[in-house]
Amino acid sequence: MENETQTQQRRTPKFLHHCCYLIFLFIFFTLFSITQAFHYGDALSKSLLYFEAQRSGRLPYNQRVTWRHHSGLTDGLEQGVDLVGGYYDAGDHVKFGLPMAFTVTMLSWSAIEFRQEIVEAGELGHVMEAIKWGTDYFIKAHTSPNVLWAEVGDGDTDHYCWQRPEDMTTSRQAFKIDEKNPGSDLAGETAAAMAAASIVFKKTNPHYSQLLLHHAHQLFEFGDKYRGKYDGSVGVVKSYYASVSGYMDELLWAAMWLYKATDKEYYFDYIISKANTFGGIGWSITEFSWDVKYAGLQVLASKFLMDEKHKKHGDILEKYKSKAEYYICSCLNKNNGSNVERTPAGLLYVRQWNNMQYVSTATFLLTIYSNFLQSENQKLNCHDGLVGHEEILSFAKSQVDYILGLNPLNMSYLVGYGPKYPKRVHHRGASIVSYKENKGFIGCTQGYDNWYGVQEPNPNILVGALVGGPDNEDNFEDQRNNYMQTEACTYNTAPLVGVFAKFLQIEDRRLVHDSDSLLVASF
Template sequence: MEEKKQKQHFLNIWLVLYMVAAAVFPLKQCHGISEFNYREALSKSLLYMEAQRSGRLPYHQRVTWRHHSGLTDGLEQGVDLVGGYYDAGDNVKFGLPMAFTITMLSWGVIQYGQEISDAGEYDHALEAIKWGTDYFIKAHTHPNVLWAQVGDGDTDHYCWQRPEDMTTSRHAYKVDERNPGSDVAGETAAAMAAASIVFRRLNPHYSHLLLHHAKQLFEFGDKYRGKYDSSIEIVKGYYPSVSGYMDELLWGALWLYKATDNHHYLNYVLENAHDFGGITWAITEFSWDVKYAGLQIIVSMLMEEKHKEHKHILDQYRSKGEYYLCACLNKNNKTNVDRTPAGLLYVRQWNNMQYVSTAAFLLSVYGDYLDSTNRTLRCDRGTVAPREIHAFAKSQVDYILGSNPMATSYLVGYGTKFPQRVHHRGASIVSYKESKGFIGCTQGYDNWYQRLDPNPNVVVGALVGGPDNKDQFNDQRSNFMQTEACTYNSVTLVGVFAKLHRLNNNDSMIHRITLIASS
């Protein structure tokens, strides 16, 4: 009898703990405990950002095979451009994708900050954001000047060198009144505005500084309109602004509205909705170049009561945003996103995983919104409940982590099987800290790029380009379409990993209570 009472008492404690957790983290349905460790995936995704750092590395740098690099960046032009991130496996600092990386990481922290904190990664997330925004502050040397690139993609691609050994051009390129770049200015404004929200409570002074730069950059981009790849033509072969600059101007204005609550910026988004494509473009991808889907999703979630006088335009934004989601879910009558035989979203051959990660993020965010407002998603082929949206987003994440025909994790360093020959200069050559002997351009190609062996350094947390449209993956360094990773691939999943980790914890708690109750 006494044993029964103790057991019941223990069960009651568990039930109380569960009720507290459920109140803080409501979970409508238990889908079973996942086999994947999302907390580990989250941690490693943020670790990858440290592998991509340029500049003088801090004493607490965790990726120890990297060392200082690019310490004279900007010197030729008389400006300090030391810092920032390399975007992928090369040694160029491209401003547009770098800014998008910081915008998306900031959005993830804004959306899932509590979950990231509970997973013990909040400080690392903030460090990753600040490494980028500190660089943007340096790069914005005048209200109408933004240094948008350091390095020459053409000469860089002739060399296979560690960033610590770079002998390629470190020429810096800027946009200004005579050479406009509304797209890169708008995206950098978005990044700094979003980051200002992240730092508002913890570092008000820094938050205010970021907002100051964001406002100036947006004004500059709007006043002097033009595509940045027309001003910096050398970027066309690497990060051309195919979608133009109108989406970035709307995107920048919207993030400034979220950061300031100033209706001037919201009015900009509403008044330019038609002419800039916000309510006319129905898009099936969201990326460093094409911002429309993300823009439309955020506008769709604006509080209706607060903005009911703009309902007509907001509804059009929502229609286009939901078109994107329905396309991902294969619920449109005409245009949907293709899928591989195993169910992975497939947009294009080169670095397809970037589109998978952004889709998983937008689906998660909007699914949460529908959940909180007791709504469903209306598509051509019927309504979709939030739980179905969440389940599909999770399926994409699980595919990335190993639930796929190749039984491999496309997040490097996660699981027992992952890409060993990532197309990455620093990872593929012996660490500078281990061997400080200079490695030249051709020496790097001859002795390291051509090797069949796995990379000597594991670029942990890098999300590679991924498999082809038949779910096949060729782990070769030369297969850059599949084996190169980018910063914006990984960081977009930070918030999603944190959310799934929280749901797993809730599921585990329910499972344990059930076992106790039935034993």
């Protein structure tokens, strides 16, 4: 008996040591969870819900955004073609082909570049669903080799009404590009989207991947052979998505994605031979958007310098790289003179209308380029000196954190994320009572009378939407009629999908590293 008591007494200090350690760990992780600024995994999951809210057509059984219902079920009927599906680009109900295609290209690029991070976050399935909702529509819209339906509905009549997509009474006239009415920019971006998506589906759905490539080849050939700006052929788009940059960037962009998808020399030769005449190595750009693709093209071309088989074109690729670095340096405020402006709190600021689209695309390219420099053990060469990959990634993180609430207003500009976010998003469907709750028809102007002008928050939360964001002084007015700041677009959110996954992985690894260090220190 005495021996057992002595043994128990000898065990007690060790037992207490373990108890104290477990209590300490519990306090550490509790404090960490409280003080951790941003939950990038939550932001990622929510960003993907936004694309479900923007769906047009017959919604699937697994639709998670339940305040939406079927809409646009007769799209294309007047023209004798099935154009049901796709995405509404923003808060209205026109299906604009160019921004929709860019959205899908960016979602696909996210899934290619950050695939492992998205897998670890458990969101690859939802990313692929978001991509496929767009590419399924593009397959329908590409009715023959030299015909692509560019738009369904028109902005002028659409903007006259404020009603739910389920109640739509506005014109659903469809507009196309063809041999006599060219649109190389639209054909090029749609080819890029389908080529990039073909890479995403290559292993899991090879038949679908090949189908996408087939369409991408044809669309590129069509856009290259019959050259012209699509807004010259589809006049109704000029007030909404005019192709200011022209079509040369989209043709180079399409060739780039087709080369990445097929490894065919023809497309690489196109990127090299037309680098100068099409502006690929001529334009120094400080924005990347649905209209201007040069910066994204230049970043992708930079990576080819590391491949032995491309060494013979090193001079051209170096010029592509110098233009890519000009863009990155301008974002970092390290160019000589020509830099992207910033708000007093440090947000990149390109222009008044929907500025956040340029922030999200810049953040994406900065993160991509940081990865590239890290993998090659290189530095960025700016006018103001050399920059390491950590500094680039740190600045990208500052932009993401600003979006999620680290700003003077403590406002998350990703709707539905955090305790404070825009409640009066400029969005017809979100601002009117859900069709699921009230199936009574709401007429064209009835929405303006009963919903548009009221001060109450939207009855439906447009979760995951990145709104236009603050002005150049970090001010933001959460009003439904303030569409420059409170309207959201699919191409705002799309670049953030991969970025959120990347920063989630970094946070997870830091957490593991910190806990391992603590474990070692405690023994």
